[in-house]
Every structure is written in C-alpha cells, then in structure tokens.
Amino acid sequence: MMKQRSLIRFGFSALALAALALASPAGAADKIDPVADAKAFKKFFYDKFPKLKPEDFVNGPYSMDEGLHKQWVEKEQFPPYEFAVEEGKEMFAKPFKNGKTYADCFPNQGIGIRQNYPLFDDKQGKVITLELALNQCREANGEAPYSYVRGEMASLTAYMAFTSRGKPMDIKIPDDPRALAAYEQGKEYFYTRRGQLNFSCATCHVQSPGERVRTEVLAPALGIMNAMPIYRSEWNSMGTTSRRLVTCNSQTRGVPLTPQDDEYRNVEYYLSYVANGLPISGPGARP
Amino acid sequence: MIAPCFRNSAPVLALLASLAAAAPACAQSAAEGQKLAFDRGKGNCLVCHVIKGGENPGTLGPELSGLKSKYKRDELVEIVFDETKRNPLTVMPPFGRNRILTEKEINAIVDFLQTL
Numbered sequence: 068m069m070k071q072r073s074l075i076r077f078g079f080s081a082l083a084l085a086a087l088a089l090a091s092p093a094g095a096a097d098k099i100d101p102v103a104d105a106k107a108f109k110k111f112f113y114d115k116f117p118k119l120k121p122e123d124f125v126n127g128p129y130s131m132d133e134g135l136h137k138q139w140v141e142k143e144q145f146p147p148y149e150f151a152v153e154e155g156k157e158m159f160a161k162p163f164k165n166g167k168t169y170a171d172c173f174p175n176q177g178i179g180i181r182q183n184y185p186l187f188d189d190k191q192g193k194v195i196t197l198e199l200a201l202n203q204c205r206e207a208n209g210e211a212p213y214s215y216v217r218g219e220m221a222s223l224t225a226y227m228a229f230t231s232r233g234k235p236m237d238i239k240i241p242d243d244p245r246a247l248a249a250y251e252q253g254k255e256y257f258y259t260r261r262g263q264l265n266f267s268c269a270t271c272h273v274q275s276p277g278e279r280v281r282t283e284v285l286a287p288a289l290g291i292m293n294a295m296p297i298y299r300s301e302w303n304s305m306g307t308t309s310r311r312l313v314t315c316n317s318q319t320r321g322v323p324l325t326p327q328d329d330e331y332r333n334v335e336y337y338l339s340y341v342a343n344g345l346p347i348s349g350p351g352a353r354p
Numbered sequence: 355m356i357a358p359c360f361r362n363s364a365p366v367l368a369l370l371a372s373l374a375a376a377a378p379a380c381a382q383s384a385a386e387g388q389k390l391a392f393d394r395g396k397g398n399c400l401v402c403h404v405i406k407g408g409e410n411p412g413t414l415g416p417e418l419s420g421l422k423s424k425y426k427r428d429e430l431v432e433i434v435f436d437e438t439k440r441n442p443l444t445v446m447p448p449f450g451r452n453r454i455l456t457e458k459e460i461n462a463i464v465d466f467l468q469t470l
Contacts, residue, residue: 084443263454264447265438274445279413280401 084274087111088258099251101240101340108341111273112289125293125348127286131277135284135354148225148298148350151305155226158219163208169223172204181224181231182347185336186239187246194249194332197224198307215326216313221296221305228296228349236293236347238340249329253337256330257288262321268334271315283354290342292335294351301354308335380465387466390459397455397463402446406470414445422468430464 087107112124116131123130129139159177162168170176174183184197195203201223202212213220240246260267269288271280276287295308306314309326312334316323324331391397392408399405402414421430432439435450449455455463 263452265452266445266447270445274443275414279411281410281412 084258084269087273088254088269099247101247101250104254105341105343109289112276112287116277116287121344122346124287124290125342125345127291127294127297127351127353128284131287132284138354139352142352146298147300147352148296148305151222151225151296151298151350152229155222155224155229158223159226163205163210165208167208169201169204172200172207177227178230179234181228181349182234182237183239185332185339187241187243187249187336189241189243189246192245193329194246194253194336196308196327196332196335197227198309199327199332215307216310217304217306221307221310224296224307225305225350228347231347232349233346235344236290236339236342238336238343240340249333250337250340252330253333253335256334257337262316262319264319264321266319266321268315288338290345290348292339293342293345294348296349297351297353299353305350383462384465384469387459387462387464390455391463391466396459397449399463418467419470421470427464427468430467431460434460434463434467 087104109121113119113121116124119130126136126139129136159169170178174180181197184200185194187193188195198215198220201220202215205212213223240250257268260270271285272288272291276285278285292308295311296305297311298305302310307326309331312331313323313326388407391399391405399418400408400411402412404411404413404417406419425433433446434455436448437444437446438448438451447454450457450460
C-alpha cells in the first residue's frame with residue numbers, strides 16, 4: 068500500500084505542482100495572471116481533498132486530521148488565545164501619549180478590516196501587512212515599534228482578526244506593475260527550493276498537506292494565512308505570521324529572513340490573494 | 355570509527371580476504387548507520403519514514419523495509435545521495451549533493467538500510 072502511495076505521489080505531484088508554479092497555460096507564458104493562479108490553486112486543493120468544504124481549509128492542520136479536529140473542537144471551548152484578544156482589545160483602545168489611537172490610523176477605525184491585509188500601498192510602493200501598518204501607526208504617533216514576532220503585536224493582530232472572523236479574505240492587486248511584481252516575487256519565493264534540505268514552502272504545504280513530519284500535521288497552503296496569528300501549545304504563547312515563517316525556515320535548516328522582509332511580505336501577499344473568498348478564522352489555536 | 359562493509363564494487367580478492375571479518379564489521383557499520391539515520395541533526399530520516407526501531411515517524415515517505423531485495427547497494431547509495439535524480443520533485447533532501455551527510459556516513463546508513 069505504501070509503495071502504491073509513493074507511486075501515486077510521484078506521478079501526481081510532478082504534473083500538479085508544475086501546473087501551479089507555472090499557472091498560465093503554455094503559450095500565455097510570462098504573463099502574470101493572479102486570477103488564473105487563484106483559480107488553479109483552489110482547484111488543486113479542492114480536487115486533492117474532495118471531502119472538505121472551502122471554508123474548512125482555514126483551520127490548518129485541523130482540517131486534515133479527524134483526531135486533531137476533535138481536539139480542536141474541544142479546545143475552542145476555552146480558547147488559549149482568548150487572553151490575547153482581551154489584551155489586544157485594551158491596547159487597541161488605549162490612547163498614545165499624543166492622545167491619538169490606533170483607530171485613527173485605519174479605515175473603519177480598524178474594526179473588521181483584517182481581511183484586507185496585506186495590501187499594496189501605492190505611496191510606499193510596497194506590500195503592507197497588518198503588522199507593518201500597526202508599527203507604522205505607532206511610529207507616526209511617536210511610539211516605539213513592537214517586535215514583529217510575538218507579545219503585543221500578536222495580541223493586537225489577534226484582536227483585529229477576531230473582529231473580522233468569518234469575513235472573506237479580500238486582497239486587492241491594484242493595476243500597478245509594482246503590485247503585480249510583488250505578487251509574482253511572493254509566488255516565486257513560495258515555489259523556490261532553498262537551503263541545505265532543498266525545501267520550498269510548496270514542498271511541505273502543497274505537496275504534503277495532511278502528512279506528518281514527526282508528530283506535526285502539515286497545513287494546506289490554501290487558507291494558510293486566514294488563521295494568523297496563532298497560539299501554539301508548543302510555543303506556549305501566541306505567534307504572528309512572521310514568527311511562523313521564521314520557524315518554518317529554521318526547521319528546514321534554512322537561514323530565516325528578517326521578519327517583515329520584502330520576501331516574507333510578498334509571500335504573504337501571494338498566499339492571502341489566492342485564498343480570497345475564504346473566511347478569516349484567526350486568531351487560531353494550534354497543537 | 356565506521357568499519358566499511360564489503361561493497362558490490364570491491365575487487366574479488368579483497369572481497370575474499372575480508373569475508374571473515376565482514377559480518378561483525380557490517381554489524382558495527384549498520385549500528386552506526388542507524389544512529390546517523392535517527393539523529394535529528396544528521397539524517398533525521400524519521401521525519402518522513404517509518405523505520406523499525408525509530409519513534410515518532412512522519413508520513414511523507416514510504417516505510418523503509420525490505421530494501422535489500424528491492425534495490426542494489428549502489429541504488430540505495432544513489433537514492434540517499436540525491437533522490438532528485440530519480441524524481442526531480444521529490445521532497446527527500448539530497449543528502450550527498452548538499453553535503454548534509456558525507457560519503458562515509460551515507461555508506462553506513464546504507465549498511466543499516468540493508469538490514470531492514
């Protein structure tokens with residue numbers, strides 16, 4: 068049975084992965100086509116897991132494994148991220164020294180907007196994640212920036228995600244060559260193998276979702292950003308998207324990038340865009 | 355030290371001469387190979403493979419068993435050295451090509467694989 072499985076994997080991944088990474092059909096090569104990408108990306112995962120509903124994918128490893136799913140349902144009775152949501156709510160409301168608040172920096176006072184991040188900012192000419200926007204808000208108001216990986220930043224984003232729960236991811240790629248380039252770079256980063264172990268993000272999250280690496284079950288790449296930030300029992304604390312990406316790179320004996328590096332922001336832009344329409348489920352709880 | 359087992363490529367005379375010592379030397383090398391295969395900082399093969407005697411295996415690759423009847427020794431060395439040659443899209447890291455393991459370490463691991 069194992070033998071058969073690896074044969075299936077062999078034939079299947081060669082075709083399917085190439086199709087995703089190259090997305091546009093032969094002939095239309097070179098054209099960056101996010102709409103076609105997103106369609107192919109979703110189809111790949113829907114075909115691979117025909118029993119799952121689209122909204123199931125946003126629960127990461129829990130969508131892949133029934134035993135884990137049960138644990139999750141139990142965990143959601145007393146969610147371990149609740150303290151972070153509470154803390155984030157208080158922090159969000161507390162005025163800066165100059166009297167302004169976070170609400171002044173965001174559309175709709177920052178409530179129910181998580182699904183629009185990351186966004187492409189035409190003035191800065193780059194992808195702005197929610198974490199980066201929060202620190203830019205702090206600095207514009209004379210406050211020191213927070214660490215991108217945990218603590219206050221995780222609490223603030225946990226609260227903001229909570230106010231967006233259930234809203235469909237809604238990432239825009241404006242008609243701007245720089246936005247399209249950022250998207251394409253994120254996509255390229257996602258499929259490029261690197262490091263001593265020769266892994267790309269896709270090796271784990273496209274080729275192998277649902278498989279175990281030691282005891283961890285790999286999340287599918289579709290909807291993989293929708294639950295961020297997450298509380299991980301293994302960390303014993305909350306972590307942001309940056310913390311997770313650094314961990315993924317380190318686990319594969321790669322050299323992690325600096326949190327909020329161009330490539331990390333761009334890969335988040337890519338992964339969030341192809342998950343458009345899938346509900347925000349953050350903050351999440353993970354084993 | 356890792357004592358080498360006899361290889362397919364060894365000249366016949368040397369092979370004959372070493373036969374008497376071969377069995378214990380192989381066992382020693384295979385034991386060393388098992389250590390390397392299970393070591394998280396070395397082969398860490400358990401991340402992906404079920405292997406007899408190993409705990410908390412992953413499921414990314416097939417169970418490693420019956421390998422001696424399935425592959426020649428050289429073929430096993432090739433697989434561990436660089437599986438992307440057989441399957442360009444494999445998730446298995448190219449242990450030799452990327453110098454995760456030395457030739458000697460790969461040989462010891464293959465001695466171990468042949469006991470499975």
